[in-house]
Amino acid sequence: MAARGVCSSILLASLLVLGLAVTSLSAQAATCGMPPNSNNAVPSDEFATIDTFNDGANVTYKCIPGYSQKGGSRTITCRSGMWTTLTLICERKSCGGLPELLNGQYEASSNLFGDTAYASCNEGFNLVGKSYVVCLSSGQWDTNSAVCEDVKCPDPPEIVNGTIVNPPIGTVTYSSVITYKCTVGDLIGESSITCTLHGNYSSAPPQCKVINCADVTVKNGKKESGFTPPYKLGYAITFSCNAGFIMNGSNTIKCREDNQWSPSPPMCLAVTMKTTTISTKTAVTMKTTTISPNTGTLTTQGPSTASPSKPQTGTSSTTKGPNNAGTSSTTLNGSDKDEGNDAALIVGNPLLLLGLAAFNLILMVGQSPAL
Template identity: 40%
Template sequence: MTDILWTTLLFTSVTLIVSQGSNKCGQPRIYENRRLDEKYLLISEFKDGDKVTYKCDKGYTQWQGRRDSTCFNGHWSSLNMQCKKKKCGSAGDIVNGKFHQDGNLFGDKAYAECNTGYVLQGMPFRECLDNGWSGTIPNCIASHSFSKPFHAPARASDRIREAAAVRVVTCRRPTAQHVMLNGTKHAYRPGERLLFSCHEGFHMQGNSKIIQCGQDGKWSPRPMKCAKIKCPSLNVLNSVINIVRRVVNTTVTVSCKEDFHLSGAKHITCEANGSWTPAVPTCEPNSVPGQCGQLPFHPNAFPRDGQLDQYKDRSQVRFRCIHGYIWAGGNETIYCDNGHWTSLQLICRKKKCGSAGELENGHFDYTGVSFGDTATAKCNEGYQLVGEAMRHCRAEGWDGRKPVCEVVKCSNPPEVPGAEMYGPTDDEPIRFGDLVSYRCLTGTLVGSQEIFCTEKGTWSASAPQCRGVVCPFPHMKFGSRSSWFQQSYQTGNSVEFTCNPGWRLVGARTVTCGTDGKWKPALPKCIRV
């Protein structure tokens, strides 16, 4: 008897343990085009009643259904969230060409084709990615050899039609001031080229000396201009210059102020290449034996106490790093040694700012973490940035305040007359992905039964409607209808009542069928007199 009792207790205990363990769920299910939120990936076991949320894969966006799945009695509830491919729209317009698109959804491609007489310059296709079309719109450049147009791969080429004929056009001989051309014809065919040069004392504006007649009858590149050559302005410290003009063949005389002497040519001339010849001279202070002159240059440092024209022998000058840089080694002091400066070995490096901070529900994209670099805040899907997106690494650290990523919220869902609404409770904010569903009390639902809060803070669709709302037939004990006799009553229909002899009406004599399928006011009653 004792053995039987212990066996029964042991079996009961094992059954309870197994039952309790079976209520837990393992890893949530995997769905096509949807993925589990990152915060659940490292959790291997879930309790009964736990919820997990999903999001759409890269290149997809939610369009209906709930985002959550619940652990119930050891099993995950089915996920009814639906994701569809994102749209990219048009791939753009190509001058002298066009795109042939497989479609405008994520993963589709658009193939470029140039018109006859033009060749493609750039990528031959663009792909619809998560953030739009890849790359940039290519160019169609006129070809004097009339190369065959680029054809898309086989799946797009079926839609490409070759041009039936080439329109014959000509370009008129161009004219411009101070320009010389190597051709004498009055008209040129597409693809023909001209070489142009400028008159003496003028130089070409632009990178090309060659222009070409295009299929549209216009020369390219444009415009073709020649500008007057000028030499740089002269800025010689401690000098006296008798300059009036800086055009070609102008000669200038340079002389120095008192206590300074000329180092270089006294007379310089503006040449046809836009430079002074000989080189622009300088005015140097009259030196004293043993003294030092100009300080050595350091790109990231400067003398602490300013700069003089002359320094006595054995003078010392200390340098410091410029704003945004810090000392990283080397001697910061130099000495005047018998007319020569000792070597400046100071090393200055950019200050570092480190991390711009952890961004909850987002991240920073860095160009670097040193002085002058930037960090740009990016929020995860379903969150919006509040604050300045970009922070700059300054000498004192990252400027500004760290922004925050707040969850996208939607306004209260629209109410539908004659329908019940199911969704978040009134005291809960409505967030990205939250779902609201409608059920008509009477009549038929027209429109989307479910709408959800999108990543833009708007509802995925307009509210549905309940059409054909019918009120219960207006039965009246000890009375009857006195007007508006119908088989059924819809929203807006009215009815009038009267009581039988010996009975008195209590309530409104006339009632109307409301949008919620109820009589307004309530049906009256007949009581005995």
């Protein structure tokens, strides 16, 4: 009996140990390890140091800095040693509208966490300070330290023999215009200078000089305007040429800032006459021209025509009659013909008649002592 009792005790103890072992294995199989990582989300801080979770345990998640929940569940559960799927959706935070910048503006392609907006200033202003701002994890733009300041130019320079018409009050800024005037002499250059985007003036200030160009005359010519000096800057003289002369150059000259005339004064050149002989196929005979020294009468007898077949060289002769009256005869190509035909030809060629008459007159004057 005693032996049977001992055996029963041993069997009971063995069953107890086996049950405890099975229970221990079952409990060990139902636990979960550390919860998994997720895009843009992490377990809440209270679960950060726990590495084993029992079956049925819940773990909550939070969005990483710069992201906020836009949907889904923040919780997962340990079930039969496996974590359920996390459905939490975390998206980048928006910083809203861009910050304001006096006399300038910010520009950015997006206004979400991590984006950068860049500052620029309006025309006539310079950027001072940090040129950009960043969208922070808090959903706010970082500190706006940029400032747009006026473009400034140095004080305008003074000029000799002149003064500033509109002296600036305080600082000279972009697009300000400074105007000068002369108290002595003529103003050379631009009367006004402007403050530019680069912080300098558009040009050097003008100068005040006493301009006095020397008087000038043109040989064989005369002044039509600008008769008497003094000739100051911009004053002009206009010339014309005397009869029988033509002008070479500009008829008007102006006094320059270097006390010289521009362009150079013109010249008046003598007119040159050029005689051109024109041949003709018509043959004409001027029969006789007589000059009477007593009466001063010029008498021309009728001309005649010769054969027009080809031009020939004319001949001229002079004879003296009674009382030294000169007689001149000029013949062109051939002998005398019918006077009626001669007259018709002369009427048709008045210039030819006039020329021949003048030629004969010259010959007679040269040979007649009475003339």
